[in-house]
Amino acid sequence: MAARLRLRFRTKIWIVLCGLTAAALAVARDAALRSAHAESRARFDRTLAAFHELQRLRARWASAEIDSLSAANPQLRTILSTATLAGADLSLAEELPPEVVVAHLNEYFDAVCGAVLEEDGTVKEFQGDGVVCFWGAPIPQHDHAARASRAALVTAARLERLRGVWEARGPSAGPARQGVAAPGYRLGLHSAELVAGEIGSGERGAYGIVGDGMNLAARIESANKLYGTRVLVSEQTRAALSPAFLLREIDHVRVVGRRQPVRLFELVALAAAADSVTRRACESYERALGAYRERAFAESLRILDELLASAPEDGPARVLRARVSELLRSPPAPEWDAIVALETK
Numbered sequence: 613m614a615a616r617l618r619l620r621f622r623t624k625i626w627i628v629l630c631g632l633t634a635a636a637l638a639v640a641r642d643a644a645l646r647s648a649h650a651e652s653r654a655r656f657d658r659t660l661a662a663f664h665e666l667q668r669l670r671a672r673w674a675s676a677e678i679d680s681l682s683a684a685n686p687q688l689r690t691i692l693s694t695a696t697l698a699g700a701d702l703s704l705a706e707e708l709p710p711e712v713v714v715a716h717l718n719e720y721f722d723a724v725c726g727a728v729l730e731e732d733g734t735v736k737e738f739q740g741d742g743v744v745c746f747w748g749a750p751i752p753q754h755d756h757a758a759r760a761s762r763a764a765l766v767t768a769a770r771l772e773r774l775r776g777v778w779e780a781r782g783p784s785a786g787p788a789r790q791g792v793a794a795p796g797y798r799l800g801l802h803s804a805e806l807v808a809g810e811i812g813s814g815e816r817g818a819y820g821i822v823g824d825g826m827n828l829a830a831r832i833e834s835a836n837k838l839y840g841t842r843v844l845v846s847e848q849t850r851a852a853l854s855p856a857f858l859l860r861e862i863d864h865v866r867v868v869g870r871r872q873p874v875r876l877f878e879l880v881a882l883a884a885a886a887d888s889v890t891r892r893a894c895e896s897y898e899r900a901l902g903a904y905r906e907r908a909f910a911e912s913l914r915i916l917d918e919l920l921a922s923a924p925e926d927g928p929a930r931v932l933r934a935r936v937s938e939l940l941r942s943p944p945a946p947e948w949d950a951i952v953a954l955e956t957k
Contacts, residue, residue, distance in 0.1 A: 695748030696760040696803040699833035702741040703796040723770040731759040749808035757852035800833025801845040831867035840927020847875040858886045860894035905950045909940045
């Protein structure tokens, strides 16, 4: 009898222990599932956040229309395309404190990139205080030159306003807003055939463009320094533009690193916005340039003097006048071709 009682008691204990173990296992299982769910949810949230950040970053270099079209058409991610490139550069004073440089750069990049995206362009990269952007890829745009030119004119107008703001700011606005001499800026446009696509390694890459046209666009942008201009374009870009834009031919040059000379044009304004004074100045300069090329240096000098009397700050006219004056004193050789070799990049 006692043995049966002990057996029954042990059996109940074992049953109770089994029940407790099963309950514990169920609790542990539920906790594990909740933990796994939480970890899975956390991973999902991190992935979603990363996706949104990627979308935000993409929106900063490509317009929404271009981004959505290229995403829906993978075959466009690597293409051979005729495109227009634009290079923009800002000349900041070396003595500026770092916080002023950063403040200026941020406002400058906002102005340039905003104008580019408004014309469905793509911002390729920032190079110090320079910006490289392009039109015509990944989505072909038949009017890539016009889009780039409109963006360049809008950029120039916004940067002129920024120059006024920078000059007007006083020391009371704080170190990042202290008044400084307004920096200069330059823009260069060139249209050429380029390869556009994902460029990089298997680990890391970016959408970009490759082609010799990039180098020429950079040389054209830099040539503004010689002529005192703001926006210069190549003859290829000029040929792709309609009469809706007012341009004047500036010079025929051979840039560093290229044997083939290129004709440079100044992008002056939208034709509809140009007044009669601006149009006459463009016509006068081109007549002086034509006389210079025909070796009629005295006639070229006369036209330039008339032009500079009404527009003394006309940079190209001043440069050409100095050159013509030198040629009058020392006439060129018979094989002279009126092509100017630029000595700096």
